[in-house]
Amino acid sequence: MKEIRVELGEHAYPIFIGGGLLDKPEIFKNCIRSKQVLVVTNDTIASLYLERTMRSLGSFTTDKVILPDGEQYKTLDVMNEIITRLLQQRYSRNCCLVALGGGVIGDITGFAAACYQRGVDYIQVPTTVLAQVDSSVGGKTAVNHKLGKNMIGAFHQPRAVITDISTLLTLHDRELQAGLAEVIKYGLIRDRKFFEWLEQNIEKLLHREIQEISYAIEVSCRNKAEVVAIDEKESGMRAILNLGHTFGHAIETGLDYKGWLHGEAVAAGMLMAADLSSRHGWLSTQDLERTRKILTRAKLPVRLPPTLTPARMLELMAVDKKARDGAMHLVLMKQLGEAFVTNQFDPEKLRATLENFSSATESR
Ligand code: NAD
Numbered sequence: 001m002k003e004i005r006v007e008l009g010e011h012a013y014p015i016f017i018g019g020g021l022l023d024k025p026e027i028f029k030n031c032i033r034s035k036q037v038l039v040v041t042n043d044t045i046a047s048l049y050l051e052r053t054m055r056s057l058g059s060f061t062t063d064k065v066i067l068p069d070g071e072q073y074k075t076l077d078v079m080n081e082i083i084t085r086l087l088q089q090r091y092s093r094n095c096c097l098v099a100l101g102g103g104v105i106g107d108i109t110g111f112a113a114a115c116y117q118r119g120v121d122y123i124q125v126p127t128t129v130l131a132q133v134d135s136s137v138g139g140k141t142a143v144n145h146k147l148g149k150n151m152i153g154a155f156h157q158p159r160a161v162i163t164d165i166s167t168l169l170t171l172h173d174r175e176l177q178a179g180l181a182e183v184i185k186y187g188l189i190r191d192r193k194f195f196e197w198l199e200q201n202i203e204k205l206l207h208r209e210i211q212e213i214s215y216a217i218e219v220s221c222r223n224k225a226e227v228v229a230i231d232e233k234e235s236g237m238r239a240i241l242n243l244g245h246t247f248g249h250a251i252e253t254g255l256d257y258k259g260w261l262h263g264e265a266v267a268a269g270m271l272m273a274a275d276l277s278s279r280h281g282w283l284s285t286q287d288l289e290r291t292r293k294i295l296t297r298a299k300l301p302v303r304l305p306p307t308l309t310p311a312r313m314l315e316l317m318a319v320d321k322k323a324r325d326g327a328m329h330l331v332l333m334k335q336l337g338e339a340f341v342t343n344q345f346d347p348e349k350l351r352a353t354l355e356n357f358s359s360a361t362e363s364r
């Protein structure tokens, strides 16, 4: 088992990474300081992993909430089901929530923990690649609004992240690929050596070779932990973790959170960010092509969905948490392994990028 620490002073916490961790009660015992525990999961994950998790939590007073599965359920209404259960069962302020699932469950449970009685403990037990390398670490919690992705939320750090990589064996190929988008992201934004490793090993990750998967999760978590330790609340450099996300969130919102997975939208978004960077002369055409190639090899989409026109994308992109004083800010690239945030981009070049990626007449 590997342990990585997210160094956040009094809010510091461990990320445990290993195979079979769900079946290790001592790990849960060491991470949870409460007696009352509420496990939150969805119907898909419940049938796979809930029983084992509940068994490992045997020494606590434990209840569960099983939510419907899907990004479209990451809403205030659905979060309220968690709050209702906590109140009905008289959970006190020193309870602990356990988020068992992917990023949707992690985000909604984390937000419920941030809100319930002004903040209670929670731990993350991520079961998708995306959640294991990104969403479970760093304390961003949120639900979606019809008008914008993740627009209602809070920063609230978990007490621990327990990552059982053997849960990835039941993940659908498409979900695995979507998670790899966020893995590739770390190479693009700040870790060129890792990007080069990914160029050598991407097929092994697609084939779930355990040693490579484990290494990729560990390097990704180290990158994320380092960035979060420097800038917990995204007042500066943490924003680079959002490479491709302004484009990606616009795609997700434009599709009403259905059809495309988050990681797929981010993949197409990262290539659009690279394209725009290249149009400004900031990123070389070779680095742009290497970006396109790795995303294509990871079987990720590299065009816009047919229903989203460039004009609609621009409209959707304006509703972004990185917008400041009405100006859109984007994460762009200088080279492989170096990203930066700017509002000094040419709007005509942005329009040209969106036109270039428009697939109004073709599907992905
Ligand atoms: P998800 O949570 O919807 O999970 C994907 C699918 O896989 C779901 O159907 C789920 O039930 C299923 N699943 C989960 N684990 C499984 C397993 N082990 N075996 C079989 N099926 C399994 O999607 P996701 O990609 O994990 O997360 C996407 C969400 O994460 C988005 O809402 C995004 O906004 C959020 N996110 C948050 C952050 C953050 O910092 N908080 C970062 C990135 C993404």
Ligand code: GLY
Binding pocket: 134, 135, 137, 138, 140, 238, 241, 242
């Ligand atoms: N996923 C972006 C962040 O955690 O900041």
